[in-house]
């Protein structure tokens with residue numbers, strides 16, 4: 001096989017793999033539209049990770065396919081039946097590869113740190129809501145208004161702090177549209193800060209296997225403009 005043909009095969013295979021993965025993994029394909037300030041940061045990090053990792057993965061797959069089909073032990077290599085007598089340029093390649101991996105890993109870690117700070121539990125909030133989880137339902141309490149509810153009402157554009165605890169086993173508060181997930185534990189209060197950016201109804205789903213009815217341990221999250229939020233609290237409970 002000619003060298004030009006081989007490189008064409010590498011580029012074509014790599015491009016096909018990259019295209020397929022980008023299509024399959026783009027964030028909006030398996031997540032609902034982003035509805036919080038936090039979600040934008042998470043999606044951005046996810047997209048950036050795809051942009052870094054997919055081309056590398058595609059290049060490795062393409063090179064692997066070419067290597068498997070092209071570099072085989074030949075008759076004249078009889079003294080080296082395994083065909084392992086390679087050239088001497090490996091050291092430079094390895095050094096470059098290790099250095100590049102370290103830089104890329106640090107870059108990905110920076111995103112993780114940024115998201116961790118985003119969930120900073122000491123951040124100031126404009127509203128506190130208590131979240132009570134139990135097998136197999138959610139209950140919400142608004143201490144300022146002294147109101148209970150089975151749906152979570154949140155004011156649009158306000159930074160809310162959720163103070164969460166469980167009456168029995170470990171549950172997990174997960175609102176895919178907010179891209180936020182936090183364990184809810186018995187005997188401990190976990191906190192989550194969220195700033196809703198889009199009015200509408202969203203799904204809260206328990207994300208920790210917690211018994212027989214775990215899959216239907218859901219609740220409605222309703223993001224409302226501030227005036228409607230006040231009205232809903234007055235009415236609903």
Ligand SMILES: [Cu+2]
Nearest residue numbers: 171206210217
């Ligand atoms: Cu649960």
